[in-house]
Amino acid sequence: MIMTIVKNKVDAVIVGMGWTGAIMAKELTDAGLNVVCLERGPDRDTQPDFAYPRVVDELEGSVHRKYLQSLNKETVTIRHGVNDAAVPYRQMGSFKPGTGVGGAGSHWSGCHFRALPEDFKVRSNIEQRYGKKFIPKEMTIQDFPVTYEELEPHFDHFEYVCGTSGKAGVINGKVVEGGNPFEGSRAREFALPPNPNYLGGELFYKAAREMGYHPYPIPASNASGPYVNPYGCQMGPCNFCGFCSDYGCLNYSKASPNACILPVLRGRKGFELRTLAQVMKVNLTADKKKATGVTYLDAQGRETEQPADIVLLCAFSLFNVHLMLLSGIGVPYDPVSNTGTIGRNYSYQNLNRVSLFFDETVQANQFMGIGGGGTTIDDLNGNRNDSAKTGFIGGGIVWARQPGGGPVRGIATAPGVPNWGSGWKKGVKEAFRHSFYYEVQGSCMAYQDAYLSLDPTYKDAFGRPLLRMTFDWHDNEIKASQYLVEKASDMCKVLGPKAIKGDAKKDGDHYNVTQYQSTHTCGGAIMGSDPKTSALNRYLQSWDVSNVFAPGANAFPQNNGYNPTGMVGALTYWCAKAVRELYLKNPGPLVQA
Amino acid sequence: MSDDTQSPSRRSLIKTMMFVPIGAAAATGVVRALQPATAADANAPEGKPNTYTPAFFNQTEWKFLSAAVDRLIPHDEHGPGAIELGVLEFLDRHMQTPYAAGDIWYMQGPYVSAKPEFGYQGKLPLRDILRVGIKNVDGYCASQFGGKAFADLDRKQQEEILKGCEGGKLKLEDISAKLFFTNLLNETRNGYFADPKHGGNKDMGAWKMIGYPGMRADYLDWVEVRDKPYPIGPVDLAGRRG
Numbered sequence: 016m017i018m019t020i021v022k023n024k025v026d027a028v029i030v031g032m033g034w035t036g037a038i039m040a041k042e043l044t045d046a047g048l049n050v051v052c053l054e055r056g057p058d059r060d061t062q063p064d065f066a067y068p069r070v071v072d073e074l075e076g077s078v079h080r081k082y083l084q085s086l087n088k089e090t091v092t093i094r095h096g097v098n099d100a101a102v103p104y105r106q107m108g109s110f111k112p113g114t115g116v117g118g119a120g121s122h123w124s125g126c127h128f129r130a131l132p133e134d135f136k137v138r139s140n141i142e143q144r145y146g147k148k149f150i151p152k153e154m155t156i157q158d159f160p161v162t163y164e165e166l167e168p169h170f171d172h173f174e175y176v177c178g179t180s181g182k183a184g185v186i187n188g189k190v191v192e193g194g195n196p197f198e199g200s201r202a203r204e205f206a207l208p209p210n211p212n213y214l215g216g217e218l219f220y221k222a223a224r225e226m227g228y229h230p231y232p233i234p235a236s237n238a239s240g241p242y243v244n245p246y247g248c249q250m251g252p253c254n255f256c257g258f259c260s261d262y263g264c265l266n267y268s269k270a271s272p273n274a275c276i277l278p279v280l281r282g283r284k285g286f287e288l289r290t291l292a293q294v295m296k297v298n299l300t301a302d303k304k305k306a307t308g309v310t311y312l313d314a315q316g317r318e319t320e321q322p323a324d325i326v327l328l329c330a331f332s333l334f335n336v337h338l339m340l341l342s343g344i345g346v347p348y349d350p351v352s353n354t355g356t357i358g359r360n361y362s363y364q365n366l367n368r369v370s371l372f373f374d375e376t377v378q379a380n381q382f383m384g385i386g387g388g389g390t391t392i393d394d395l396n397g398n399r400n401d402s403a404k405t406g407f408i409g410g411g412i413v414w415a416r417q418p419g420g421g422p423v424r425g426i427a428t429a430p431g432v433p434n435w436g437s438g439w440k441k442g443v444k445e446a447f448r449h450s451f452y453y454e455v456q457g458s459c460m461a462y463q464d465a466y467l468s469l470d471p472t473y474k475d476a477f478g479r480p481l482l483r484m485t486f487d488w489h490d491n492e493i494k495a496s497q498y499l500v501e502k503a504s505d506m507c508k509v510l511g512p513k514a515i516k517g518d519a520k521k522d523g524d525h526y527n528v529t530q531y532q533s534t535h536t537c538g539g540a541i542m543g544s545d546p547k548t549s550a551l552n553r554y555l556q557s558w559d560v561s562n563v564f565a566p567g568a569n570a571f572p573q574n575n576g577y578n579p580t581g582m583v584g585a586l587t588y589w590c591a592k593a594v595r596e597l598y599l600k601n602p603g604p605l606v607q608a
Numbered sequence: 609m610s611d612d613t614q615s616p617s618r619r620s621l622i623k624t625m626m627f628v629p630i631g632a633a634a635a636t637g638v639v640r641a642l643q644p645a646t647a648a649d650a651n652a653p654e655g656k657p658n659t660y661t662p663a664f665f666n667q668t669e670w671k672f673l674s675a676a677v678d679r680l681i682p683h684d685e686h687g688p689g690a691i692e693l694g695v696l697e698f699l700d701r702h703m704q705t706p707y708a709a710g711d712i713w714y715m716q717g718p719y720v721s722a723k724p725e726f727g728y729q730g731k732l733p734l735r736d737i738l739r740v741g742i743k744n745v746d747g748y749c750a751s752q753f754g755g756k757a758f759a760d761l762d763r764k765q766q767e768e769i770l771k772g773c774e775g776g777k778l779k780l781e782d783i784s785a786k787l788f789f790t791n792l793l794n795e796t797r798n799g800y801f802a803d804p805k806h807g808g809n810k811d812m813g814a815w816k817m818i819g820y821p822g823m824r825a826d827y828l829d830w831v832e833v834r835d836k837p838y839p840i841g842p843v844d845l846a847g848r849r850g
Contacts, residue, residue: 068845071825074802079707086714093726102722102729105714211831256825265825380838382820383827422801422820434774435793436679436767440686440817447818448837473716527725 019310020319025049025287028309028323030294030338033118034580035566035587036329037272037280038173041246042591044285046599051321053292053311055330056084056115060273065121065263073423076261080107082122083261084114084331088293088476091333095487095525097350097464103473103481109528110363110536112331116290117263117273119331119534120580124260124418125269125387127179127236128577129170129585131397132163132199137460137573140398141408150408153463154491155353155360157572160544160553163199166585169592171202173584174234177270178242178250180207180388181234195231197393210239210253210388214379215371215451219390219415222506228394233414234581235387236270246279257419259386269386290314295477297326297342299560306344306563312477324602325562325594329587332569336467336539337482345550345559348466350485356550356558358467360541361484362574363526364533365411365457365492367519369503371512372429372450379451384419391415395502396458396576407495411457411576413503427452429514453507455499459537460491461573467539487526496520535579537571542586544606552606554593555586561604566590660697660807664704664735668757672742673699675759679766680796687817690800690808698799698808699738708735732783734791741788744780745769803845812850815842822850 026048029036036052043050059082064070075081092101113119133140136158141150150156183204184194209232223230237253244250253268267274280286291314298307298320308322328335339357340347348358373379391414393399400410420426422443427450432442470483500519507515543549546558551570557563566587568579597605662670673696683689690696702708710733719731732740749758749769758769772778773789780788799808801815803823809815815822822842830838842850 067825068823068847071823072803072805072845074798074806078798078802079705080712085712087710087712090714095725100720102720102726103714103716104727106728107712108727211828213831214834252828254825255827255831257827258825378834378837380827380830383831422814422818423798426818435681435770435796437682437684437686440681440684444686444818447820472718525723525725529725529727 017318020313020317022051022319022321024308024322024324025051026323027325027327028053028321029327029329030309031055031118031328031330031334032116032272032288033113033329033331034120034272034584036118036327037120037276038584038587039327039329039566039591040280040286041276042588042595044280044283046595047285049285050287051323052286052288053294053309053321054116054288054290055293056290058288058290059115059117059121059263060277061263061265061267065265067265070262070265071256071258073421076258077424080111080261082113082115082263083107084112089334089481090475091482091484092470092473093484093486093528095485097485100472101470101483101485104528108530109526109532110534111261111531112333112534116277116288117271121263121271121273122261123386123534123580125236125385126416126578127174127177127181127234127270127387127581129199130163130575130577130582131197133397134575135159135161135163137408141402145403149402151491154408155461155463156408157360157461157541157543157548159572160542160549161589166589167199167202169585169588170581172245172588173581175206176244176246176275177236177584178206178238178244178275179234179236179270180210180239181205182209182232184231193231195393196229197397197399205234207239207242210235210237210385212388212390213255213383213385213417214377215417215453216389216415218510219453219506222509223390223392225509226506228392230390230392233387233389233391233416235385236580237385237387238268244275246276248275248278250274253385253388255383255385255419257382257384257421259384259418292319293477294330294338295341295479297328297338297344297560297563299343303343304560306560325564325598328563328565329567332536332539332567333467333482333484335565335567335569339540339550339557339565340467340469340482341479344557344563347468350464350466353463354547356546356548358539359548359550360461360538360572361465361467361486361536362459362461362538362571363486364535364574365455365459365496366532367455367457367496367500367517368452369454369500369507369515369517370427370450370452371507371510372446372514372516373512375445375449377449379449381417381420381447381451384417386418389414389416395499405494405498407491407498409458409460409491409495409576411455411495411499413453413455413499413506415451415453417451422447427516430516453503455496455503456533456576456578457492457495457499458576459574460489461538462489488520488524493520493522493524535568535574537568537574537579540565540569541572542570543572546608552604554597554605555590556593556598556605558604558608562602564590564594660694660700662696662700664700668746669739669742670696671757671759672746675766676770676792677796679763679770680793681800688813690796692810693800693813694808694810695796695799698802698806699795701807702795702799703735703738709733728787730787734795737783737788737791738795740783741780741785741792744782745773745785745788748778748780804848805845812842812844812848816850
């Protein structure tokens with residue numbers, strides 16, 4: 016007989032210690048709550064885990080993937096269509112979830128955008144501009160149940176927590192020179208000015224202006240100078256070490272839960288962090304209307320119950336959805352009848368690259384890098400994309416970004432260079448210091464046949480069904496890819512490179528999980544204004560189990576052209592405010608269904 | 609020839625090979641000495657001989673790899689080759705890590721075939737992909753070239769075999785030739801370019817070739833310099849400068 020250890024009840028239990036978990040823990044302990052955080056991975060901090068020189072070992076970081084989730088315990092299965100059998104995501108490829116304290120927030124790059132005001136109302140905006148019939152029936156896009164204006168203070172606060180370095184384009188409704196003239200209005204400038212620019216990012220200004228575009232610095236949560244955030248956490252100027260994505264920051268420059276929030280949480284009264292604690296499920300009352308806490312396996316593998324008044328699902332987006340499905344929270348989505356909510360509207364990111372190769376006089380130095388820095392344009396994003404003309408809904412940004420590349424992470428070579436032998440050696444030698452790339456980061460709409468569910472065959476290391484992802488590219492995204500890559504290539508030609516290599520999606524292309532594209536896996540437990548078509552209400556509260564909140568990219572009804580972290584942080588502060596100011600006073604549904 | 613009648617020198621040579629500690633210089637020349645004095649000698653790579661004694665791969669596998677990595681990254685006018693930079697040592701050591709045993713891969717069945725877009729769906733971890741692949745390619749060569757192993761073929765023939773694997777044209781018994789080739793090439797590149805602490809990239813030779821400053825990880829003063837190549841040589845994780 017298995018004896019379950021039962022812990023003392025707490026006010027709130029948090030599942031996962033990445034950005035959303037750290038923000039929630041800070042906000043709720045500020046409000047005087049007793050909070051326990053359960054993190055499946057190990058504890059991590061700048062010292063010793065991200066300390067130089069050990070952290071910059073490319074073999075450990077980018078081959079052994081030391082800072083990412085190991086797939087041997089938990090992964091997903093993937094299939095293209097609702098009638099296919101899914102197979103496991105056995106090796107890390109298309110997306111890279113994190114683990115441990117900091118989560119994906121410790122190994123991200125640092126691109127820190129806000130969504131555009133029109134990104135919040137994609138459906139009504141398109142219907143207004145082009146009529147209701149313009150949106151294909153199978154495209155299940157929805158408006159966010161919050162507005163840009165409501166989130167603005169939270170975008171702002173999160174940027175100041177992160178020491179985000181950039182240039183405002185619109186402050187209090189007035190366009191400011193040097194920033195993005197198309198952005199939603201800000202209350203003030205960024206926390207720090209933009210970082211210095213590398214060659215490719217500088218040339219991007221030239222190319223973009225030649226095309227009549229409006230280039231601006233990518234908002235980077237990589238500090239451009241010494242900085243102390245509102246919590247008193249110190250950050251140092253980014254030194255362009257070139258180890259952002261896949262790695263923890265050695266320099267307290269890249270914003271992370273570890274550097275920007277945990278220093279004030281550790282040791283705080285009312286905060287307890289338990290690592291190597293694998294949450295198995297959320298426990299519900301018999302009527303499934305309330306959560307009583309969670310069951311987890313402690314570091315020794317013992318089944319342990321943590322009772323709590325509030326359960327905050329703060330795992331990586333995919334695993335939030337997994338836990339909801341495993342726990343019986345809400346009704347699983349059925350793509351045939353288009354009913355149910357958990358798993359609905361899974362979306363991704365439409366990422367495409369154009370590489371530029373120059374001769375040896377051009378010092379591109381791709382080993383120098385900053386994850387979030389560089390240059391971008393919004394001229395093809397949001398309302399600048401005239402869908403009637405381009406034939407696709409959504410948009411995207413084109414950017415010059417150089418997160419830093421070492422040879423183990425791969426050296427892109429010019430067209431025609433072989434993969435081995437003397438020809439390859441010559442090719443990598445010519446390319447390594449004299450090439451850079453631009454990327455197109457496109458939005459990804461939601462569809463009736465793109466969703467998350469439990470796999471009928473494959474199990475994780477704990478015996479639970481794996482999460483199953485059903486996803487493929489649709490014509491809308493393929494068209495967008497071709498259009499945006501063509502525009503990016505036109506920009507590249509202005510710079511006169513020796514060679515250009517682009518990778519636009521071709522008609523009929525299918526989702527390929529073997530190539531890294533983006534860790535921006537979104538949706539599956541989306542926020543909305545209708546409990547029939549969304550898992551969460553406007554406060555990220557479960558419609559079905561009112562003491563469960565699930566902040567994260569899982570809440571996006573569809574994905575826009577930006578990196579999600581800025582939006583995820585803002586939504587989490589918005590959610591925390593609702594818990595503090597509304598829920599605690601009157602526990603129960605914050606929006607009547 | 610039975611063991612008893614072996615010459616003392618050969619016996620002591622084998623003994624030496626079996627008992628020298630990994631990486632010891634005492635075994636210099638062992639690998640070459642054990643290879644047949646035919647095509648392999650004619651194919652002997654330039655540069656320093658490999659002095660490492662394998663603990664994972666057997667002699668047949670070692671012989672295969674000695675030839676294969678030299679075809680994949682040869683010594684030439686562009687820079688050092690895989691052999692002289694210790695890629696073989698890297699491979700042998702790397703195959704003994706949890707990573708090569710499948711530590712971070714999902715390794716539960718059922719194993720089914722799927723379109724290439726879904727990635728690797730087999731049950732072999734990396735170390736066995738290499739082992740099974742080597743055995744199968746050697747078997748293929750023996751059947752096509754009158755019993756000769758891959759390493760006994762001439763360079764042109766070896767390159768043709770590798771191309772056949774790369775393009776997936778070559779059909780092997782137990783494994784996809786393309787899968788084997790992709791993993792062999794990735795691992796060879798990893799050994800060539802990873803920090804010397806992992807056994808390859810001796811004296812940071814591969815980094816010097818491409819102008820990579822290695823683990824310097826501090827470039828703020830050079831981000832905005834446009835007119836001059838980056839001037840400082842590489843440094844490795846142990847703090848050695850190249």
